[in-house]
Amino acid sequence: MSRSRSAAALKATEAVPVFAALADATRLSLLGRLSVNGPLSITNLSEGTGVTRQAITRHLHALGRAGLVRDARQGRERVFALDLKRLEKARQYLDHVSASWDAAAARLKAFVEEEA
Amino acid sequence: MTAEAQMVQDSTSTDRIEKNVVLRAPRSRVWRAITNAKEFETWFRMKLDGEIVPGATIYGTVTRPGNEHVSPIEMLIEQVEPERYFSYRWHPYALDAAVNYSAEPMTLVEFILKETDGGTAVTIIESGFDGIPLARRKEAFRMNDGGWTGQMKNLAQYVA
Numbered sequence: 365m366s367r368s369r370s371a372a373a374l375k376a377t378e379a380v381p382v383f384a385a386l387a388d389a390t391r392l393s394l395l396g397r398l399s400v401n402g403p404l405s406i407t408n409l410s411e412g413t414g415v416t417r418q419a420i421t422r423h424l425h426a427l428g429r430a431g432l433v434r435d436a437r438q439g440r441e442r443v444f445a446l447d448l449k450r451l452e453k454a455r456q457y458l459d460h461v462s463a464s465w466d467a468a469a470a471r472l473k474a475f476v477e478e479e480a
Numbered sequence: 481m482t483a484e485a486q487m488v489q490d491s492t493s494t495d496r497i498e499k500n501v502v503l504r505a506p507r508s509r510v511w512r513a514i515t516n517a518k519e520f521e522t523w524f525r526m527k528l529d530g531e532i533v534p535g536a537t538i539y540g541t542v543t544r545p546g547n548e549h550v551s552p553i554e555m556l557i558e559q560v561e562p563e564r565y566f567s568y569r570w571h572p573y574a575l576d577a578a579v580n581y582s583a584e585p586m587t588l589v590e591f592i593l594k595e596t597d598g599g600t601a602v603t604i605i606e607s608g609f610d611g612i613p614l615a616r617r618k619e620a621f622r623m624n625d626g627g628w629t630g631q632m633k634n635l636a637q638y639v640a
Contacts, residue, residue: 383610469501475523476505
């Protein structure tokens with residue numbers, strides 16, 4: 365029990381930059397496309413979006429800093445892929461907080477209903 | 481209720497956690513359990529050093545066995561609208577002594593009460609896990625126009 369709690373605690377500080385990186389419509393849509401069709405180049409990612417290559421590049425760097433994408437050279441191009449490890453950790457952190465609220469809500473229910 | 485709250489029902493996204501529960505008790509009873517410090521302590525398992533009044537800063541000490549070493553948690557009481565709405569800010573609900581909570585962003589916790597058949601519907605929302613001030617986040621939500629949920633569903637399916 366205490367082990368799982370400290371594991372969650374480690375994730376807490378890691379999770380915040382992940383969620384911050386996700387709080388942007390363009391970055392979310394980039395992640396969505398990478399999750400379906402990745403790895404993709406900047407050219408692929410800017411096609412049909414109406415967003416400039418420069419802007420896409422900036423967003424990809426932000427996602428890279430948060431540990432959500434990594435890039436690799438493929439021939440002459442640089443391709444970007446989703447990095448799921450950090451996303452999974454962030455999700456586990458949120459699951460942990462969510463479970464705490466489930467338990468609190470159940471205790472509140474028991475507390476107010478016992479007198480009824 | 482915020483626009484985001486209306487958009488998402490019982491759900492967990494990357495920014496917010498929402499719980500909906502129906503309690504078989506009158507709204508006045510539920511309200512007292514949530515906003516009377518002594519009653520709050522009982523079910524929340526956290527001892528408060530002050531009363532729940534708007535604008536107050538109080539500290540909560542975890543009373544759950546095995547958590548006595550956790551340092552008191554700062555709670556900034558925001559709105560207290562009798563039998564309807566109660567909100568406060570604190571550091572996210574993941575109690576652990578190993579964490580330096582002051583380095584984490586504060587989240588907003590909201591309790592929303594509504595009368596319903598046979599009892600009281602309570603919605604609990606904790607939001608702000610991305611550490612982004614509420615005003616800026618609202619902007620992001622507006623721009624996103626609901627796309628957030630769909631995108632996250634894709635990602636969730638992918639990582640599941």
